[in-house]
Amino acid sequence: MNPLLDPAALEKVPLAGHELPASTYALLERAAGQYGHHPAHVLLHRAGPDPEIVSYDALLHRVNRSANALHRLGVTRHDTVALLSPNNGEMIAGLLAAQAVGTAQPLNPSLAPEALVAMLRLSGARVLIAAGPEMHPQLWGLAVRLGEQLGLVAVLALRPDGPRGAPAELEGGVRVAYLEDIAAPEPADRLVPPRPGPDDVAAYFHTGGTTGTPKLAAHSHRNEVFTAWSLAATAGDTDIVLFGGLPMFHVNAVLLSILAPAFVGGRVIWGGPLGWRDPELYPAFWKLVERYGITMISAVPTVYAQLAQVPVDADLSSLRFAVSGAAILPPAVRDAFEKNTSVPICEGYGLTEATCASARIVPGHPRPGSVGLRMPYQHIRAVDPADGTPLPPGRTGVLTISGPSVFPGYVTVRPEGIRTLDTLGKVTDGWLDTGDLGSVDADGYVYLTGRLKDVIIRGGHNIDPATVEDAVLSHPEVVGASAVGRPDRHAGEVPVAYVTVRPGADLTGEDLVEWAAKNVVEPAAAPKAVHIMDALPLTAIGKDYKPALRADAIRRVVADELPGVAVTVAVEDGTPVAEISLTGERAAAHALLDRYTFRWRFADAVPPERDATARA
8 A cells, every 4th residue: 555545554653763853944954965956946036037046055055144143133042033025035044044043923914013013012023024125115114113113123124036236225213134134244054043942933823814813823843844744755756846826924835835845855936926816927827837847736725716717828747736725625616627727636634723734635546525634643533512522433523633733832921921832722632623623534534524613503503604605616607605604583694605706707696596506405505695796805825714704794684684874894803793883772773683693882882892782
């Protein structure tokens, strides 16, 4: 049997027997020693046709200089270096340098400024590395303001990849400098500060969406090195040429596109600052695959939905498979992509708290409906959500994970001001509660149903949003779909769907309601309404952002119940809250809205005042 299809066979060798590097820095050192002048990263840019190629040797030298510069600024093992930038070659080196000398905290540039402030305070960041004025003037201005507001030691600017002129003058009420300038005089052949160890914290990754304050999940060097090794070991081939299109603030980009290839001397082709978010990438993408001999790509379902519509105008013989993660892959999207390209999609499953990857489909060995076989040295089981009792194979419950990938905790601050890590009840006896619903079959393959919080509960009956989405997506003119529960006075919730359609499609929401009713797997999952949109709301990495859709569904309910009354619905810490502007008598509004379970308040109420005006 293929050992990649039998995790237990690999586990006959104790994990220590694989002699994994002690840290991400040690991994980079080993890669430079083994692969030297081999290309590690190919940086594409719009300024010219010729990309910048960075070898493993050159990358190690960049990391050494940058890490030594951070050390000279006073960064120690217990300090945090935040990074705020689109994808960039200097960002790669800066992130690895931050892990070598302290803790890296990559941040989503699209987060609201108040969320960035809260996360920087939570981590206690001392230095901020950010896109400089040549790359992103607005983001650089925000970075300087953050540095001034928080009293950071320094704000360091990154310069763009490719040809460039003289750098812009940097100004600010905090120390500002170009990272390459302060790194230039530092030693390139060695790391001056002490090396990190396996249990030292390597990074903080935020886990929330684009509103509120996301949690910061810590990863140890042991977590990251183990996961990177397991990704490389189960890739099925050591000749890896990967397209890097996910943003570097996301754990998948760091683990799969930076660290895993270093185990086998792989090459990563980076698609510019925006990656998959760049609309100009898609018409040219198949030519890039042919030119660079790309062997695999990693993306989210929304990317594959778009690529399925791009005519193939190049030789794709090098492209062995595509990896999909971060959300359930709709069968209609899979079928459309594979029909267009003849390239199979291998699903994977993981989460930030388990360091990105816990299960994956092995290339060439599909398992219909499954997101993958558990990865070596990790264990996955489904448990009863009521009492945590392990369930037998095939039974659906809450998925839990154990093994070397489980994170040490979220960053928390004690009342006395001391920062510590706390799993906040997510880990019990070594088992991580993922919050995902699914099952595990007798062979160890994982089947994902959905997020526990995304389940639509209609009169006590649990409805998987994917069943609603699949029914709508089966229509040939529908290209994207997301289903949520709309509050209902009788059933608690009823399913509704939001969709995007092909340009020029002659469809109405009523047409799709009728279509879905005929194609849904059970009558209870038939959507009560289908709303056609120009674009579905997404997070910065392309995942469905369902809170925005729940907010719209609540707004429609309030508008139906209280015609003519002004209502806004904001997402607060991931939960939609309706705010109603109503003067005069309010008893009627109470009588109507108290029949629902969504949260609401009057506009002149002071949050979190509830006095029966805010529903839990």
